[in-house]
Amino acid sequence: MAVCYLFANYEVQYKCEYILKKEFIEVDIDYDIEKEIETKDGIILWGNSTKFEKRDILIIDFQNKTNYLLKNAYYAGMNSTYGTPDGGCKTKFRATNYFKHRDYEKLIDLKAMPKVSGIRVYSKSINKLIGYPSLKIEKSDKEYAIKLSKEKSNRSVSINNNGIKDIAVSDDWTCNREKTGNFTIEFNGYIEITLTKRNNYTEVSSFVNELVIFMQLYFPNNFSVDKIWCMVGENYYELITNKMEVKCTERYTEKTVEVGLLEFLSGCYKKIPYRKSKTEIRNIPYIVINTSRNIEDNFLMFYRFIECYYKKQNIPNIIKRFVSYSIRNNYDSTINWTDEQIENYSQEIICLRNHYVHSGYFIKNSSLKISFEKIDGKKNPKDYTVSNLDISWIYERTKILYRITLDIIFRKMLGYDNYKFEKHF
Structure with missing residues (x-):
């Protein structure tokens, strides 16, 4: 006991x-x-x-x-x-x-409020991305040698932004000899975050959650946190705390962009810092991790993200027409829609959003009136009604918004023209 x-x-x-x-x-x-x-x-x-x-x-x-x-x-x-x-x-x-x-x-020895200077986040997915830095195999005609380095072989990059000094990736290992004579070597990859100043241990979860979001963007549905170590003074302690969870998949998933892990994380920490952000960046986890089971909620989340992003740009001719603008500039460029089709899709999305916000999710008789801007105070002849509106119709419009949000995140915010994010809402 x-x-x-x-x-x-x-x-x-x-x-x-x-x-x-x-x-x-x-x-x-x-x-x-x-x-x-x-x-x-x-x-x-x-x-x-x-x-x-x-x-x-x-x-x-x-x-x-x-x-x-x-x-x-x-x-x-x-x-x-x-x-x-x-x-x-x-x-x-x-x-x-x-x-x-x-x-x-x-x-x-820990004080009542331990101060943390560094955070080491372990995950089995790290070795999939960086290999095994502590492992060296030498082959010859006479021997097959496995060498395990006791010295850390960290690769790091400077951040100096939002409370983070630098980040590093590496791994460590444990070796156990069983009674049968077999050896078991377990490699543990990790990402280490060095802070610009010591933070209360209660802030660790916010740093870890930020990393989880960035890793989900880079290696979707693969990054789960196995354990968290914190540097307090001169010693490492394992800290168990609440953290954001990602539902991982067993199937093979490729990286979203063809750059190294440290390069990608560096861009995220500098261009879309999540902690303490009060902009549309705060909505990113609800787009790429914790999407709702309710399609209507997803529709509104994606719409709000796009609206917030483009209105923040403060471009006069875009503010009122951000939906049609985003379809033209952030949706699938291989789809050749006419101006009329884009205008109709845009107004359908706007009218559906207005209905959800002002009247709720119930759509009477499965019919939605699509109203365009009035002309000289009179009804616009372009107005029409969508009859027999079903879940497939809503899903198609929601998917348009979803693809736009991803393009804004990867191309507009992070600067990657080529990306392949494999996760569906």
Whole structure:
């Protein structure tokens, strides 16, 4: 059984049991939390308004040689048993952010608010992109030699933007010899982010999420974060925290653009910095990662992204006609639509958007009126009604907006004329 310490008080030890879940770590401690409740006239008053202080909890698991420091763990229930030899009180706590280290003294050394100077993000997909820098194989007539370098062979690029000094890619390895005599070598590729100044550990997830977005643009549906290491002082600690998830695919996926990983990431950090951005950049993850299951929501998201981007350009002759302009300049250039077709598609998209915003998603009688700008205050003869409007009709217009948003991201924002982003909303 593991032991725990509360509130950085290492003089008092409690027995505990813990379980790791995807969203949090949960620990049951032989601790009576009722002692923390103030009494009135010798009576403990406990109700719905009773609040317990969040706390740091150190878990030392000697048997499994693993130790955890839970940050701001919160009360999650208690269980009391009386009248039996094993009776007593157990209090349950949960934490979504916690550090992990084999040496519990390193966890004790952490301050109440650890400051992070570097973040190392591990993912199995990294070795698919950079190979195995720490591995060298030499062949000859007499031997086949596998050499594993203990020295880091980092390739890095300077960023100096939005709180990031530079980024590097490399890998490390572990080698295990089994009782059967077989050797197992595991390579772990990573991307390391060096910060321009130390940040609170609570900011780590925002840096990781930004990287996940950029990796999704570069290597769609392949990048999942295996673990996160943080440099605090002179030591690395594993940090478990909430992060953006990508649904990875088993099938082979190509890179979106034909440039190296560091070159692509450098462009992203400088041209579309996600953290602290207040522009259309904030919508990118909802376009390439977390698209809605509802086609109407996707339609509005894509429309809003395009509108925000082009209106921010502040080009007078584009602001009011950004939909038709984006179809001409950001949609599939191999499709030769006439001016009339482009005008009709544009107005259909605008009218559908207006209907969703002002009247909701229900379309009465599956009919949508397509109204053009009035002429001298009178109805435009180009007006018409789309009858028998179905999901396929909506999907086709949504797909037009989706292809436009991707072209804006890759060609307009990042500067890549040739790209192949393989993910469907």
